[in-house]
Amino acid sequence: MSELVLTLLRLGFLVLIWLLVVVTILVLRRDLRAPRDARPLVATAGPTSKPAKARPERAPKVKTGPRSLVVVEGPLTGTVIPLGTGDVTIGRAADSTLVLDDDYASNAHSRLTLTNGTWVVTDLGSTNGTWVDRSRITGPTPLTLGHQLKVGRTVLELRR
Secondary structure (H helix, E strand, C coil): CCHHHHHHHHHHHHHHHHHHHHHHHHHHHHHHCCCCCCCCECCCCCCCCCCCCCCCCCCCCCCCCCCEEEEEECCCCCCEEECCCCCEEEECCCCCCEECCCCCCCCCCEEEEEECCEEEEEECCCCCCEEECCEEECCCEEECCCCEEEECCEEEEEEC
16 A cells, blocks of 8 residues: 555544544533533521420321332332331442442432431432432432432432
8 A cells, every 4th residue: 555545544543533532522521411400409407496395295196208219210110119217328339229220320329318207318429419309419408208319310209
């Protein structure tokens, strides 16, 4: 082959490599970008008022809070996790309560903890973040009935 043909092949190969690099960067930017209507969710602090005086004991109330965590979108749609008093961990790790086979979820992505009768979700330093109702959480955030929790491509909801 002539030297001109070899030089053109080398340049063509170099252009293809750079094109691959640019396309890869664009795809990563798109995947890591937050939705346009996303807004930071400010964690609400607990009540600051003084505790009420002790009252006479009454019959225990029937628990009306959430009793299960249901997967409403994603590959595990329909999966129901009964809630007790223990923590619920979500991630790709095999020891998680809900194991996700999702490239957008971290090994230890988030944790739900029962605190003072309220389920609180905490992001465990995941790359893509944990979202509550299209808002990325930045600290421990209370989760109530009907709010949607998004971890990777999976959407979960607390239900009775």
